[in-house]
Amino acid sequence: MTDIRSGYRVPAPSAADRFDWPADFGQRFTVFVDTEEEFDWSQPVSRNARGTEAMRAMPATHARFADRGVPMTFLVDHPIVTCPHSVDILHRILEDGVSAIGTQLHPWVNPPFDEDNTQYNSFTGNLPTPLQEAKLDILxxxxxxxxxxxxxxxxxxxxxxxxxxxxxxxxxxxxxxSSMRAGYSYAGECGPDFSAIGNDPFRTGPGGAIVEIPYTTVHIGRLRRGGAGLFDAVGRVPRARGAFSRLGLLSRVSLTPEDMPLAAALEAIRVAVGDGLGLLNFAFHSPSVAPGYTPYVRDAADLAAFHRWWDAALDLLDRLGVRPAGEADLLSAAGHPPVLAERSATP
Incomplete structure (x- = not known):
């Protein structure tokens, strides 16, 4: 039986919660990598899908970013951090001195496994709080x-x-x-609803301890000022979004090479920069750096297109004067001291 429960509807931040980047921060961009196992995107999530073979291709992709002086933030999950070879690869990447490691929690492959493996439970925030805590602590x-x-x-x-x-x-x-995807809703899949969330960062959590930097979403086209409200209204008419996109009226673009056409992405970058967005938040999934592991990079031609997308996007950002930001830049902007390594050991 299909689980039709809804997840969490995230409230809009108040004006008082707005986070302003320091005056000398300028306009910047980040590259976050969802660093994760390989799985069949067309099937329900599986606890047995823990392969990390695509990580062998990550050093070559990292080198392309490093050659441009662009830090990468690798948000690693449990199959990655418990794979010694993947950890070793990431250690070598971190030798660039600017890239960093963060956390990404996939509950279906992250112990303890005290929940049924359902679509509803694939969203960590739907789990009982003690189980969320246990999974997060282990990771x-x-x-x-x-x-x-x-x-x-x-x-x-x-x-x-x-x-x-x-x-x-x-x-x-x-x-x-960076869990909020501006303007998106996963309520139909039992997940959270970010319809009230825009691209601007804001403080959240107890005492505003956490700075939320949403995954950037940009509306482009002649009707883009209608934004998320118009996009949602158009979506209620069958096939209307496709027609609006083809006619250049309205499209929704996330800053990723995965399923986002290059021309649309470049226009989204121009719009975001022109609108004064302080931080453009880009992302992709780590298995996309090798053919055959995601629907976005199925073969060598797709991989070449993936790299062309990044080359063009980074070229444009450079021309527009938008500089990259790594973890150290973000921590400094939020008033946090730099994080120093204490010890290093493969699990």
Whole structure:
């Protein structure tokens, strides 16, 4: 029987919660990598899908970003941090001195496994709070042991936050969350609803301890000023969104090479920069760096297109004067001291 329960509807932040970047921050961009296992995207999530073979291709992709001086933040989950080869690859990548490790929690492959493996339970924020805590502690501690320092940036797998997420993160010393996908709703899949969330960062959690930097979503086209409200209204008419996009009226673009056409992404970057957005938040899934592991990179031609997308996006950001930001830049902007490694040991 299909579970039709809804997840968490995230309230809009108040004006008082707005987070302003320091005056000398300028306009910046981040590259967050959902660093995770391989699985069949067309099937329900499986506890047995823990392969990490695509990580072998990550050093070559990292080198392309490093050559441009662009830090990468790797949000690692349990199959990655418990794979010695993957941890070793990430240790070598971190030698660039600017890339960093954060946390991504996929509950279906993250012990303890005290819940049924259902669609509803694939969103961590839907689980009982003690189980959320237990899963987060196991992952957080494994990352700290593997990389010698506690992670400070979090993203929930499937963007699956709940009402207790920010408190749990604050109690474990996190500074940033990037689980909210601006303007998207996963309510139809039992997940959270971010319809009230825009691209601007804001403080959340107890005492505003966490800075939320939403995954950037930009509306482009002649009717883009209608924003999320118009996009949702158009979506209630069958096939209307496709027609609006083809006619150049309205499209919704996330800053990712995965299923986002290059021309639309470049226009989204221009719009976001022109609108004065302080931080453009880009992302992709780690298995996309090798052919055959995601629906976005099925073969060598797709991989070449993936790299062309990034080359064009980074070229445009450079021309527009938008500089990259790494973890150290983000922590400094939020008033946090830099995080120093204490010890380093493969789990």
């Amino acid at each position: 957080h501690d494994a990352i700290t042991r593997a990389f010698g320092r506690p992670p400070k940036i979090y993203r929930a797998g499937r963007y699956g936050i709940g009402p207790e997420t920010m408190r749990l993160l604050a109690e474990r010393g996190y500074a940033y969350d």
